[in-house]
Amino acid sequence: MDLFEYQGKQYFARFDIPVSAGGVAVTVDQAVTVAESAQYPVVVKAQVQVGGRGKAGGIKLANNADEVRTHAGNILGMDIKGHVVKRVWVEHASDIDEEYYASFTLDRAAKKHLLMLSAQGGVDIEEVAEKDPDAIVKLHVNPVEGLSVAVAKKAAVDAKIPAKAQDGVAEILVKLYRCFTEGDCDLAEINPLILKPTGEVHALDAKVSLDANADFRHPEWEEFKATVELDDREKLARDKGLQYIGLDGYVGIIANGAGLAMSTLDVVNQVGGKAANFLDIGGGANADVMASALEVINFDKNVKSIFINIFGGITRGEEVAKGIVEALGRVDLRAPIVIRLDGTNAEEGREILRNAGIPESKLVSKPTMLEAAKAAVEIAKK
Numbered sequence: 480m481d482l483f484e485y486q487g488k489q490y491f492a493r494f495d496i497p498v499s500a501g502g503v504a505v506t507v508d509q510a511v512t513v514a515e516s517a518q519y520p521v522v523v524k525a526q527v528q529v530g531g532r533g534k535a536g537g538i539k540l541a542n543n544a545d546e547v548r549t550h551a552g553n554i555l556g557m558d559i560k561g562h563v564v565k566r567v568w569v570e571h572a573s574d575i576d577e578e579y580y581a582s583f584t585l586d587r588a589a590k591k592h593l594l595m596l597s598a599q600g601g602v603d604i605e606e607v608a609e610k611d612p613d614a615i616v617k618l619h620v621n622p623v624e625g626l627s628v629a630v631a632k633k634a635a636v637d638a639k640i641p642a643k644a645q646d647g648v649a650e651i652l653v654k655l656y657r658c659f660t661e662g663d664c665d666l667a668e669i670n671p672l673i674l675k676p677t678g679e680v681h682a683l684d685a686k687v688s689l690d691a692n693a694d695f696r697h698p699e700w701e702e703f704k705a706t707v708e709l710d711d712r713e714k715l716a717r718d719k720g721l722q723y724i725g726l727d728g729y730v731g732i733i734a735n736g737a738g739l740a741m742s743t744l745d746v747v748n749q750v751g752g753k754a755a756n757f758l759d760i761g762g763g764a765n766a767d768v769m770a771s772a773l774e775v776i777n778f779d780k781n782v783k784s785i786f787i788n789i790f791g792g793i794t795r796g797e798e799v800a801k802g803i804v805e806a807l808g809r810v811d812l813r814a815p816i817v818i819r820l821d822g823t824n825a826e827e828g829r830e831i832l833r834n835a836g837i838p839e840s841k842l843v844s845k846p847t848m849l850e851a852a853k854a855a856v857e858i859a860k861k
């Protein structure tokens with residue numbers, strides 16, 4: 480679960496990481512009220528879960544109420560990379576001497592926590608990562624040992640953080656690591672982590688992603704869940720009880736099992752296509768589930784073909800086939816289906832599909848995942 484910046488900062492504050500005082504506003508008037516109590520100058524920041532807000536014009540300094548009105552008015556409702564700004568965060572503006580970068584993530588290959596730290600933080604960190612990767616120090620943290628101040632300080636030295644900021648940075652790294660582990664984050668990132676003229680080190684931005692698997696440990700996450708933004712497709716899928724994630728491609732995907740659904744995305748990508756979604760219909764691919772899945776896929780205007788990828792284990796091929804035939808009677812699909820049906824009773828299933836009188840223009844059956852992916856992508860590109 481991704482948090483908005485303001486929520487990330489609230490989360491940081493629980494772990495004693497210094498952030499600026501401010502408040503959330505959904506209207507221009509509220510923004511002014513918050514600005515008055517945060518004290519000028521303030522910065523008005525678009526709250527959307529996408530990076531590069533600054534470059535997109537979603538972050539503005541304001542010295543008085545008029546400027547807050549202008550900026551909040553412009554930013555509220557702004558579209559940043561497809562995300563419409565519904566709230567702004569207004570905080571007291573900070574003076575910045577230097578901008579650093581710090582984050583903790585899980586390095587799945589190494590099975591360890593990974594600290595990334597750079598003295599060259601700010602809005603161009605992606606460029607630094609690409610052109611000057613050595614400017615980003617990477618350090619594994621053993622979760623059993625944790626992160627000591629001494630190790631954190633060494634990382635700061637290695638990252639060429641200037642001497643005057645090293646202690647402040649190390650202290651925040653230790654707190655950020657606690658936030659990452661005890662706070663059950665998948666990602667805890669501060670960019671920029673700033674050095675103020677006063678010598679204080681301070682989190683100016685917050686990117687936090689919480690590990691949904693740890694949900695049961697955190698009743699306090701309820702307030703974050705309330706603001707999760709689903710797109711219309713995801714809302715429809717949730718109402719129908721489906722495991723669906725909207726993507727921005729054009730091949731609709733239906734698969735049974737999360738692993739197979741993931742592989743299906745990969746294969747579509749491998750043959751040069753782009754998936755419109757992730758959708759795992761699980762074990763019970765009966766007519767109701769299949770009809771719901773097809774309805775959700777059909778709702779997505781970008782979908783040009785539908786790739787149904789079923790490997791029958793407990794799910795039997797003839798059940799799936801019956802489900803599809805029945806679902807096709809209920810849902811009027813805009814895009815043709817390419818199906819790969821394999822596993823338990825696959826032949827019986829294909830037989831049912833062949834005998835159902837569905838025209839070739841609406842449903843094609845392919846024996847392998849790769850062939851089906853190629854066909855689905857080809858149809859979509861026509």
Ligand code: GDP
Pocket residue numbers: 522524529530531532533534538571572573574575578601602670671683684
């Ligand atoms: P992002 O563009 O979405 O990563 O948003 P950030 O919160 O990281 O802000 C982008 C940039 O805006 C920062 O790197 C700063 O240079 C600038 N900025 C943000 N807040 C302040 C502030 O309080 N004071 C000043 N002077 N600049 C700020």
Ligand code: MN
Pocket residue numbers: 601670671684
């Ligand atoms: Mn940032």
